[in-house]
Amino acid sequence: NAGVTQTPKFQVLKTGQSMTLQCAQDMNHEYMSWYRQDPGMGLRLIHYSVGAGITDQGEVPNGYNVSRSTTEDFPLRLLSAAPSQTSVYFCASSYSGQGPTYEQYFGPGTRLTVT
Amino acid sequence: AQRVTQPEKLLSVFKGAPVELKCNYSYSGSPELFWYVQYSRQRLQLLLRHISRESIKGFTADLNKGETSFHLKKPFAQEEDSAMYYCALGDSWGKLQFGAGTQVVVTP
Numbered sequence: 001n002a003g004v005t006q007t008p009k010f011q012v013l014k015t016g017q018s019m020t021l022q023c024a025q026d027m028n029h030e031y032m033s034w035y036r037q038d039p040g041m042g043l044r045l046i047h048y049s050v051g052a053g054i055t056d057q058g059e060v061p062n063g064y065n066v067s068r069s070t071t072e073d074f075p076l077r078l079l080s081a082a083p084s085q086t087s088v089y090f091c092a093s094s095y096s097g098q099g100p101t102y103e104q105y106f107g108p109g110t111r112l113t114v115t
Numbered sequence: 116a117q118r119v120t121q122p123e124k125l126l127s128v129f130k131g132a133p134v135e136l137k138c139n140y141s142y143s144g145s146p147e148l149f150w151y152v153q154y155s156r157q158r159l160q161l162l163l164r165h166i167s168r169e170s171i172k173g174f175t176a177d178l179n180k181g182e183t184s185f186h187l188k189k190p191f192a193q194e195e196d197s198a199m200y201y202c203a204l205g206d207s208w209g210k211l212q213f214g215a216g217t218q219v220v221v222t223p
Contacts, residue, residue: 004158031209040124042201043159043213050208058210090159094209101147101205106159 002026006091006107013081013114021076021110023091031096032074033104036060036087043090049074050096081114088112117142119204121214128192128221136187136217138176138202147205148185150176151213154198162187162200172196192221 007022025032033048035058045058049068063085065077074093078085088111092104118141128134140146150162163171165178165185176187185202202214 033210035213040215042119042121042215043211045210045212048210059212092159096209101149101207101209101211103149103161103164104209104211108158 004091004093004105004107006089006110008110009108011110011112013078013112015081015083015114017081019078019081021078021089021091021112023074023076023107024072025074025091025093025105026072027093027105028071029093029095029105030071031102031104032068032091032093033058034064034066034074034076035090035092036085037090037109038087046076046089078112083114086112086114117204117206117212119202119212119214121200121202121217123217124215125218125220128219130194130221130223131191134189134192134196134219134221136200136202136219138185138187138214140183140185140202140204142183142204142206144207146178146180146183146185148176148178149203149205149211150174150185150187151201151203152198153201159201192219194221194223197221 034046035043047066049055091107094102094104120139148165152162203211
């Protein structure tokens with residue numbers, strides 16, 4: 001059971017380049033989310049999904065796209081990288097549904113630098 | 116609006132001393148609160164949640180609805196408690212809102 005995996009671990013992009021951060025989980029979790037972690041700001045939700053084919057915006061969605069074609073995968077696309085997107089990105093997954101909030105399981109993170 | 120406030124960016128304590136990390140929240144519904152911890156070079160993991168009312172690694176946290184607080188406490192800090200701690204508020208669909216985090220440094 002690998003849990004939540006993310007690739008790559010590190011990435012350097014030039015302004016204007018695009019790329020996809022990969023996230024996969026093998027726990028059959030319905031809920032998946034992407035956060036960015038910045039010093040002094042904690043983790044902020046970018047996008048989330050409550051199941052395959054269903055996605056929605058979080059707190060800071062601009063500049064990012066997501067799709068959820070399978071339960072396991074939830075890639076995050078940067079359309080045109082900007083220096084403000086330099087951050088550490090975390091993917092997380094959990095069970096879903098109305099009612100108690102379930103524990104979220106986090107991936108190891110991707111450290112992205114945009115120059 | 117939903118908000119989580121952790122007023123301390125850094126907390127430095129001596130080994131064996133008590134430690135308390137403050138967390139205040141604002142939420143119109145019935146809150147679900149969590150503490151997550153990130154040790155150096157490790158991924159975030161759940162430390163404890165208010166509905167379980169348990170003690171993990173000697174830490175406890177009590178939900179005080181009157182003061183809208185969920186402070187994390189440990190009576191005797193250990194060096195292995197050095198980490199970044201995040202308070203988080205869950206909504207009815209499982210989304211989490213995190214505070215800014217408190218870095219705890221325990222010195223011998």
